[in-house]
Amino acid sequence: MVKAIGDPCQKKAGLLRCGKSCRLRWMNYLRPDIKRGNITPDEDDLIIRLHSLLGNRWSLIAGRLPGRTDNEIKNYWNTHLSKRLRNEGTDPNTHKKLSEPIAKENKRRKNQRSKNNNNKKEMVMTKDKNKKTAQHVEPQKPKVHLPKPTRFTSLLSLPRNDSFTSSTTVTTGSSSQDLNRGGGRGGGGGGFGVNTWCNNGLVFCVGDEDQDHDPINSSADGGDDHTLENLYEEYLQALLKTDHHHDHQNQLELESFAESLLI
DNA sequence: AACTATCTCAACCGCCGATAG
DNA sequence: TCTATCGGCGGTTGAGATAGT
Structure with a gap:
């Protein structure tokens, strides 16, 4: 999936990536402080609550989940949480209860699917050795973390090419x-x-x-x-x-x- | 074994605002 | 003031993995 992009910097560095792509990869994947492992139920809950307050402001939400990137949370939301909410009869966009028929329909479908999906769930859990192994996460005390550093554009400016x-x-x-x-x-x-x-x-x-x-x-x-x-x-x-x-x-x-x- | 469906997630894309020159 | 570049965001894509048929 790596595209060669015509960036002068990439030639100098001998990379196939442009600077922007490198930055993105660092931010979302290579950064040492990224937390590997599956998202805990507490994090789940926090994401849902923050999303109900902030909407699709993934970077804001990620700012309150140390070690998690906005991309990861965005993906997790789209692949897990939105579906889960829908199945629970909640509109993932508005966080309001869906109309009764839809909620019932989801429930009905869910029940229908669950007959077949038991095996599938196991597949998902074991797919990624890093991420899916800790499904039996021991309950933790919910913890909200301080937001990450904030920049002041007007108060303080640093050179753009920071270290x-x-x-x-x-x-x-x-x-x-x-x-x-x-x-x-x-x-x-x-x-x-x-x-x-x-x-x-x-x-x-x-x-x-x-x-x-x-x-x-x-x-x-x-x-x-x-x-x-x-x-x-x-x-x-x-x-x-x-x-x-x-x-x-x-x-x-x-x-x-x-x-x-x-x- | 081959094909299909589904899921996950890193990467890409296009846009915007800030900044440098 | 204008233009180019950079950093960062949210939305989307598609390769790879896996299970089912």
Whole structure:
């Protein structure tokens, strides 16, 4: 699937890939911090919730699942979760209940299929040695992680041709651009920052997990990791409280959080 | 054994905004 | 201001693997 693209850089490097393709491969496949292995039920649940808040903003969602790439989550959503939701009678786009007939129909089909599919499921589980072996994942305490580094275009700019270190760190926080620019795509420039948002009068501050890289955090907002984590933990609790029979209040809190991300 | 159907996921594509020159 | 380039995003494609017929 590797296409030779006419990129001057690829000639210099002796590669068949253009720079963009190399970057993509690094981001989605080669990066050492990518978590290999199947997606846990907790991650499942988190993805679904975040998707209900953020929609198809995969990079934003991935930003809250360390070690997972937007591509991986996007694929996982398209191949597993959307189908699962549909089978459960939920519209994967709107996260609302499908009309009764459709839900019933799905159920009927599901039952019909399950007769034949037991073998197939085993196939899927054993297909990829790396990913499908841990289906019996032991229950873990759900954990939401701090968003990855955020870039400030206006506050701080770094040279574009950053070193390896900065480029890798920056790119892991790709999602943050949406946070800062209101959901738009793309954007270059460098620098890290903190995101803040208000939720029920409480100001949440989220910054780089690796504070050493973050010139902003070291000087602003006190830079207290534990405070940040505590604050984020409050958000986490709100998130986790909204289970499938979530109460309205928590849902509103989460929605306001999501809105704040998109501003 | 050969063919078909289905699934997975890395890679590609096209677009957009930021930045450099 | 204009143009070229880069970085990043979401949507889509298609090769490879596997099971079923």
